[in-house]
Amino acid sequence: MFHKHYVYIFVRQDISHEQQLVQSSHVALLLGSRLGRKIQNKYNIDELYFTIIGVPHLKDFVQVQQDLGELPYELFYEPDIGNQLTAIATYPIYYKDPIRKKKLVKYKLLKF
Numbered sequence: 001m002f003h004k005h006y007v008y009i010f011v012r013q014d015i016s017h018e019q020q021l022v023q024s025s026h027v028a029l030l031l032g033s034r035l036g037r038k039i040q041n042k043y044n045i046d047e048l049y050f051t052i053i054g055v056p057h058l059k060d061f062v063q064v065q066q067d068l069g070e071l072p073y074e075l076f077y078e079p080d081i082g083n084q085l086t087a088i089a090t091y092p093i094y095y096k097d098p099i100r101k102k103k104l105v106k107y108k109l110l111k112f
Helices: 017-035 038-042 058-068 098-104
Strands: 005-012 048-055 073-078 084-090
Touching (some): 005 058, 017 048, 017 073, 058 098
Parallel strands (some): 005 048
Antiparallel strands (some): 005 084, 073 084
């Protein structure tokens, strides 16, 4: 039986809106490629939700990584801007996970 899971994507907001979308897509593709076939066997796509969160600056990713703690995640570094970190995607997190409820719900959704 499958249950609801969330993928949190954190993207820098000190880049253009278009680049925020591109960087979010890059990290989602990276995550999907790393999940591979596991996603079919472990997660129901209909119960997989994506939350895109804006992070003001590169330096703010330090707090994001601290809040993620032991949760697995992928980092995307953009080669066109000197391999700077631009986005983070968590592996699917069970909706009742206490870390999600305590630390991740405080983040604001991406808004333009």
